[in-house]
Amino acid sequence: MNTPQAAQGVQFLVDAKKEHMPKEAVTLDTEGGRRYFQSGKLVFQRQWPYQYALANQKDGSSKVAGRFAVAPLPGPNGPGVANLGGHNLAISAFAKNKATSLDFIRYLTGEQSQRANLLATSQAPTVAALYDDPEMVKKFPYLPVLKQAIANARPRPVAVKYGDVTAAIQGEMYDAVTGKKPVDQALTDLQAKLQPLTAQ
CATH class of the missing domain: 3.40.190.10 (Periplasmic binding protein-like II)
Known part of the structure; x- marks a missing residue:
């Protein structure tokens, strides 16, 4: 430093x-x-x-x-x-219902859930297509700026x-x-x- x-x-x-x-x-x-x-x-x-x-x-x-x-x-x-950082989902090695947990993660990260979450909270989606979706960009004009920031971000x-x-x-x-x-x-x-x- x-x-x-x-x-x-x-x-x-x-x-x-x-x-x-x-x-x-x-x-x-x-x-x-x-x-x-x-x-x-x-x-x-x-x-x-x-x-x-x-x-x-x-x-x-x-x-x-x-x-x-x-x-x-x-x-x-x-x-x-x-x-970068923030949207992390994981399954514990000690979880009893790993398959169900994985299904839930797939549901949360699916386009329909990501769209609903964006509409409800304006939080950054994890589905790239939503950053270019005309309906979403009209409602959230910051999406193209955020997409570029994520593309250039560093871990x-x-x-x-x-x-x-x-x-x-x-x-x-x-x-x-x-x-x-x-x-x-x-x-x-x-x-x-x-x-x-x-x-x-």
């Missing part, structure tokens, strides 16, 4: 926090960010697909309904890169102690963004924390 590229990325966050970010945004989690965005307190929000339907509610719960669009994550010189780094790795990154980035540590020190400390966690 202690590289010029990482330092440039973290410095970008530090500068963005100083110049553009509301104080509260530093500690917002996914749901907190969604609520702030929907109430009109954030101009930008990293959007998880489920947020699209909620932010477009016409019941008065969203001040931004019909007034926002989705774009790729920004990068230093154009679109950035998203990371998250593999780590046995994923929770500990996440906590280390969050802690050091928080310290850098809030000015508790200089960027270089935060990255040096992060590297020291990650070394034993990623050695397995």
